[in-house]
Amino acid sequence: MEPEVFVTLVKEMRGKLTITELCRLFGISRASYYRWIQRKDLGKLTALEESVRHLCFLHKFRYGYRKITALINQKYKVNKNTVQKIMQKYHWNCRVKMKKCSKVGQPYRVVENKLNRQFSSEAPLKKLVTDITYLPFGQKQLYLSSIMDLYNGEIVAYTIGEKQDTAFVLDTLNQLPETADCLLHSDQGSVYTSFDYQNKIKTKGITMSMSRKGTPSDNACIESFHASLKSETFYLDGLTNEPTSIVIETVKEYITYYNEDRIQQKLGYQSPIDYRKSAA
Template identity: 35%
Template structure:
C-alpha cells in the first residue's frame, strides 16, 4: 500500500545523466548511490542505467501515441495498392466521409465506440466496399458480422426496455409515492418479472423517485394519567380484533376545516371504521366507535389513542366499559406511541388528498371513500407479504 501524502518526484534529464555517470565511474552499489542522491528506490537508478546502455532516450513517452506521432485525422489501416486512380480516389473519399461521421458520433474525448463504428459502416456500405470500411474503421470483419447478426436481438432488448420504462412512468404518475421496492411489486403484477436493482437503475435513468413524507418531531415522555399505555409501541397483533388504534386529523376544504376520525386494526392495518364531521367533538369519536361495533366483535380488544380531550372524557370512557374495550393512551405529547395511525394519515394526505381537487363536502367524502377502498383492497404492504389488508386477512383465514 502506498504511503499517503506522497507526490511523484520529477527528475531532469541532466540529473539522470549525472546519476548514471556516477554509477559507471564509481564502485558504489545501486542502493548506496540511490541513497546518496536522495532517490526513493534503487530501481529508478537501474532503469536509467539500462536506458543508457540500450541507447534509449530519457524522454517520458507515457500517454503519447507510439509510432508515427504526426497528426493524421484520417485514421485506419491505410490501403496502399490500388488497381486504378479512380479506385484510389474513391478510397480516400470513403476515408473522408467516414471521418466526418465519426467526428459527429464521437464521445468520451473523441473515442469512437465499436458499436458507433459499425453503424457508420452500415451507412456507407451502399457506396463503398465493406473491406475498405473495415480497414478505415479499424474493426475486424468477424466482429462486424457478429454485431450485424445480433443487431435484431439488441433492438428487441431496447424495445422491451422502452416498454418497461413507459410502464414505470405510468405507475409513477398513478402512485408517485412508490419507491423502487413497491415499483418492483407493481411491475410483477403487470407481468414484468425483473430484479429490484434494474428497477432502481431505470427509475434513476428516468429521474423519478418516491415522494418522502415529512418526519414528525419527538416530544417528552410523561406518563398517561387516564389509561396506562397498554400498547407500549407493540404494534404487532397475532389475530384480528386484538388491537385497535384511533386518532383524528383535520382536512382543509377552501376556508373550512373537516375532521376525520379513523379506527385501524393492527393485525393487518385495515381501516375498520371512519367518520367525518365539521366539528372536532366527542360525537365524531363515538360515531366511529359505533361503526366499529357494527362490523366486529370488540369485547376484550385494546383501543389505543392519544390524550385528546375526546379520548379522556367521561362519556368516552363509559362507552368503552359498556363495550368491554380496554382503553389505552399514549404518553402525553408523544405521537410516536400512536405511530401506525399517524403513518396512515400521512399516506392518506400525500397519496390522495394533496393530489385531489375538492371544493365541497360531498367531493371530499368521495375522495376519501376512493382512498379507503384503494388502501384496504388494492394497496399492498411489505409488512403483509406484499398483500393488501383485506387480501391478507382472507388469505390467512382460509
C-alpha cells in the same frame, strides 16, 4: 421527464387534465411540449419501461422502486436496481412528501399505556388504534376520526365531520362490532377521556390504552396512516381549496384504495384486505 413519455402522458390524460395543467405539474413549458410533438424521432419505451411507467402512473407516484419491483415480480422477475434506474431516468420517482399531523384535544383523564408500542397483532380485531386528524383542504375545516386494526393495518372504521366533539368519535367507535377482549389505543385527547366515550368503551367490552403525554410515537401507526393519506392525495395533487364534497370523496376513495389495493412491505407486498383473506 423524457419527451416521449410526456407526449404519451398528455394523450392519455386528454379530457381529464389540460395541457397547461400538465405542463405546470411537471415543470415543462408549453413551447417545449409543442416542439416535442413535431419531432419524428421520439423513441419507444421497452416492455419493462412501459410496465414501470404504467404502475407509477396507476398509483399516482405514491410507490417507490421497491414496491414497483414487487408488483412487476408478480408476473416476471426483475432486479430492483434496474427498476430504480428506470424510474430515475424518466423522473418517475415517488413524489410523496410526508407532513406532520396536528394533535387534537387536551388531557383530562388518562389511562395506562397498555399497548406500549407493541404494534403487531396475531389476530384481527384484537389490537386497534385510533386518532383524529385535520382536513384543512376545503372551504371549511373538516376532521377525520379513524380506527386501524394493527393485525393488517386495515382501517376498520372512520368518520368525517365538521366538529371534533365526543359525538364525533362515538360515531366511529359505534362502527366496531360488539367484541370482547379487544384493546383500543388512543392519545390523551379530551374526547377520548370523556365520560361518555369511556363508558361506551366499557359497554362494548373493550380495554382502553393511551399514549403518554407529548409522545405521538406511542400511536405511530395511525399517525403514519393519516400522514400517508394527506401526502398521497391532497399534497401530491396540490389540492388546497376544494369543495367539501371533493374533500370527503377524496378521503373515502383513498381509504378504499388503502384497504383494498395499496400494498405494504410488512404484509409481504399485499394490501391489508388481501393479507387478511390469505391468512384466514
